[in-house]
Amino acid sequence: MLEVEGITKRFGALVALDNVSFKVNGGRLGIIGPNGAGKTTLFNVISGFLKPNSGKVKFNGKDITGLRPSKIAEMGLVRTFQILKVFKSLTVRENLSIISEDSRELLEIVDLWEKRDVLAGNLSQGEMRKLGIALALAKNPKMLLLDEPFSGLSPLECESLVEILKEVKTPMVIIEHKLGELFDLVDRVIVLNFGKIIFEGKPKDAVKDSKVVEAYIGEDYAQN
Ligand SMILES: Nc1ncnc2c1ncn2[C@@H]1O[C@H](COP(=O)(O)OP(=O)(O)OP(=O)(O)O)[C@@H](O)[C@H]1O
Ligand SMILES: [Mg+2]
Numbered sequence: 001m002l003e004v005e006g007i008t009k010r011f012g013a014l015v016a017l018d019n020v021s022f023k024v025n026g027g028r029l030g031i032i033g034p035n036g037a038g039k040t041t042l043f044n045v046i047s048g049f050l051k052p053n054s055g056k057v058k059f060n061g062k063d064i065t066g067l068r069p070s071k072i073a074e075m076g077l078v079r080t081f082q083i084l085k086v087f088k089s090l091t092v093r094e095n096l097s098i099i100s101e102d103s104r105e106l107l108e109i110v111d112l113w114e115k116r117d118v119l120a121g122n123l124s125q126g127e128m129r130k131l132g133i134a135l136a137l138a139k140n141p142k143m144l145l146l147d148e149p150f151s152g153l154s155p156l157e158c159e160s161l162v163e164i165l166k167e168v169k170t171p172m173v174i175i176e177h178k179l180g181e182l183f184d185l186v187d188r189v190i191v192l193n194f195g196k197i198i199f200e201g202k203p204k205d206a207v208k209d210s211k212v213v214e215a216y217i218g219e220d221y222a223q224n
Helices: 039-046 069-074 092-097 103-109 125-137 155-167 179-185 210-223
Strands: 002-011 014-024 028-032 054-059 077-079 143-147 172-175 188-193 196-201
Touching: 002 039, 014 039, 014 054, 014 196, 028 039, 028 179, 039 077, 039 143, 039 172, 069 077, 092 103, 092 125, 103 125, 125 143, 125 155, 155 179, 188 210, 196 210
Parallel strands: 028 172, 028 188, 077 143, 143 172
Antiparallel strands: 002 014, 002 054, 188 196
């Protein structure tokens, strides 16, 4: 579905992405790596917010490199943002109704139906994140790009979001630092370090890989 071919992105002298290539054919893929590794830059390139210096992004066989973000989203490749823009003085349901007629079904999927009449401005972090997922799903995505969906959430909120995402059958690419939650969701993981892919494979093998342990995970996690 998604083919990333030799993407390089420079910011001045900094090479944020260095010849990155991978494919996603359904399922859920995790992207991990230290701060500044280039993960969000990769999403920005894929979703059209940044143009790469070289390389190609293809989605369902079509070259989407350099297309406008709105066009890419229309084609079914939809990303979520860490800071969700909603109308705080409208209710959960009203926010969703702006873009979808099926607000009930979507709110049930993300477990927010009970909160449908709450003003969006009064939602907790976890509920806000769920609303973000519902708004993304309202666009009928063929693939979702989630950038740190668990950041800032409590352990209970994380647990609840994991269960919700497990029920969503849309293929996903998920950037995340919370490895426990991520590894519960994905069957494959890519590790970025200084803009390069240093590992691709199963989560259980990633935590044992010496390059990954050295660059990111650390000895403690590897031993547990
Ligand atoms: N618009 C930009 N202009 C200049 N430098 C940038 C820009 N965006 C990102 N960078 C730099 O590119 C590198 C990769 O940043 P990026 O945000 O992709 O990292 P990340 O892997 O998402 O990190 P984190 O885990 O902290 O979110 C960093 O050194 C960052 O400072
Ligand atoms: Mg980032």
